[in-house]
Amino acid sequence: MKNKSDQIVIFDTTLRDGEQSPGASMTIEEKVQMAHQLKRLGVNVIEAGFPVISDGDFKAVSEIARQVKGPTICALARAVDNDIEAAAKALSEAENKRIHVFIATSDIHMEHKLKMTREQVVLRAVSAVKKARSYVTDVEFSAEDAARTDLDFLVHIIEAVVDAGATTVNIPDTVGYATPSEFGQLIKALKTRVRNIEQAVISVHCHNDLGLATANSLAAVANGARQVECTVNGIGERSGNCALEEIVMALKTRHDKFAIETDINTRELVNSSKMVEEVTGIHVQPNKAIVGRNSFAHEAGIHQHGVIANRATYEIMRAEDVGFESNEIVLGKHSGRHAIRLWLDKNKITLNEDEITELSNKVKALSDTQKQISDSDVFAILNQSQGDNVVSVDATQYLGSKRW
Numbered sequence: 348m349k350n351k352s353d354q355i356v357i358f359d360t361t362l363r364d365g366e367q368s369p370g371a372s373m374t375i376e377e378k379v380q381m382a383h384q385l386k387r388l389g390v391n392v393i394e395a396g397f398p399v400i401s402d403g404d405f406k407a408v409s410e411i412a413r414q415v416k417g418p419t420i421c422a423l424a425r426a427v428d429n430d431i432e433a434a435a436k437a438l439s440e441a442e443n444k445r446i447h448v449f450i451a452t453s454d455i456h457m458e459h460k461l462k463m464t465r466e467q468v469v470l471r472a473v474s475a476v477k478k479a480r481s482y483v484t485d486v487e488f489s490a491e492d493a494a495r496t497d498l499d500f501l502v503h504i505i506e507a508v509v510d511a512g513a514t515t516v517n518i519p520d521t522v523g524y525a526t527p528s529e530f531g532q533l534i535k536a537l538k539t540r541v542r543n544i545e546q547a548v549i550s551v552h553c554h555n556d557l558g559l560a561t562a563n564s565l566a567a568v569a570n571g572a573r574q575v576e577c578t579v580n581g582i583g584e585r586s587g588n589c590a591l592e593e594i595v596m597a598l599k600t601r602h603d604k605f606a607i608e609t610d611i612n613t614r615e616l617v618n619s620s621k622m623v624e625e626v627t628g629i630h631v632q633p634n635k636a637i638v639g640r641n642s643f644a645h646e647a648g649i650h651q652h653g654v655i656a657n658r659a660t661y662e663i664m665r666a667e668d669v670g671f672e673s674n675e676i677v678l679g680k681h682s683g684r685h686a687i688r689l690w691l692d693k694n695k696i697t698l699n700e701d702e703i704t705e706l707s708n709k710v711k712a713l714s715d716t717q718k719q720i721s722d723s724d725v726f727a728i729l730n731q732s733q734g735d736n737v738v739s740v741d742a743t744q745y746l747g748s749k750r751w
């Protein structure tokens with residue numbers, strides 16, 4: 348990608364942090380298939396896995412490195428020699444490769460989990476970055492639990508790893524604790540206080556425990572972060588990571604505010620989402636931003652009327668731009684006569700205004716007894732009304748209609 352100040356690196360970690368979601372484990376073949384899709388989507392970096400953790404993950408990273416050319420292929424490693432060696436080996440056939448080393452820097456993690464002092468953590472981080480640099484020129488360092496790390500210490504360890512050769516420094520909100528204003532201020536403070544920060548790209552990696560992962564990532568970008576780590580459908584540890592589709596469409600839709608570009612082919616977002624659903628078995632809820640089935644669907648009459656008149660009344664993005672065939676006007680309890688007229692036009696049926704009102708009332712009455720109204724339901728109503736002169740249609744052809 349171009350190295351411009353108005354461009355951000357999209358670092359996809361669906362195959363690493365995403366796979367850490369309980370129940371999301373993927374086979375080698377599924378990971379490779381997903382990596383090809385991520386390339387079509389246009390991500391800049393694919394974090395393909397954590398090679399030391401299993402034979403399968405080692406093979407998956409190696410296979411992705413061999414097959415997927417173009418994006419940078421990244422492998423994760425603890426600040427442990429063996430992990431870094433495994434990462435370097437798995438990446439050997441990659442065209443563009445990155446080793447990502449991490450160690451926790453918050454007091455709670457250092458004391459209770461690592462049982463290391465601050466000094467020991469800095470020494471371990473520096474030696475890990477140097478070791479990774481002995482294999483590759485592109486090294487990312489993550490200060491795990493950065494958002495809960497003492498700021499002076501965070502500044503100190505980042506300066507040390509950049510001196511040691513880290514080319515990207517990642518600031519994770521590992522437990523999704525930060526709020527947008529705090530997290531934005533943290534990035535701003537690092538930009539001003541870290542002596543050698545110009546030598547590295549600032550990255551962020553936000554978790555969604557409070558539902559703030561995308562908001563925190565955006566606040567970070569507004570304050571100078573130039574890489575965002577994210578996953579398709581927002582899968583990842585616990586409540587997940589910043590959702591790739593959300594950060595990308597927020598930046599695109601609010602270009603007026605952020606003036607930031609990505610290389611993402613947004614028309615591949617829905618395909619990518621569907622593939623993640625297939626390979627992980629984790630389905631997105633209908634109201635999931637951007638890729639949820641209801642994101643561009645309207646059931647309420649007032650909204651339908653507005654959208655029929657001009658989509659921009661209730662849609663801030665185009666369904667086609669994210670990979671849906673179109674937006675949708677869905678008939679139901681809340682629908683009005685404008686939507687009924689549209690449905691009739693699409694089905695080449697002519698009714699007079701009284702008949703339209705009657706059909707609208709019958710659709711509402713049926714909606715009081717069932718959740719969804721399909722095309723075949725409407726045809727059935729019309730057929731029942733045949734005696735009252737409306738229209739006769741064979742509804743069976745509409746059974747199993749596209750949406751329901």
Ligand SMILES: CC(=O)SCCNC(=O)CCNC(=O)[C@H](O)C(C)(C)COP(=O)(O)OP(=O)(O)OC[C@H]1O[C@@H](n2cnc3c(N)ncnc32)[C@H](O)[C@@H]1OP(=O)(O)O
Pocket residue numbers: 364367397399400401424425426427449450451460461491521584
């Ligand atoms: C925030 C994140 O997402 S971090 C990434 C999380 N991902 C994973 O954990 C991937 C799957 N993990 C695994 O398969 C295993 O945990 C392994 C292979 C990494 C390690 O397995 P084990 O050796 O059995 O250790 P276990 O998982 O029980 O404990 C973690 C060990 O790593 C150490 N450790 C944790 N993070 C780091 C780090 N960044 N650098 C160095 N050591 C670390 C812990 O101190 C602990 O060491 P100990 O065994 O000497 O006490």
Ligand SMILES: CC(C)C(=O)C(=O)O
Pocket residue numbers: 364449489490491492517519520521522552554
């Ligand atoms: C390994 C790091 C980047 C991580 O996943 C986290 O801190 O959440």
Ligand SMILES: [Mn+2]
Pocket residue numbers: 364519521552554583584
């Ligand atoms: Mn994470």
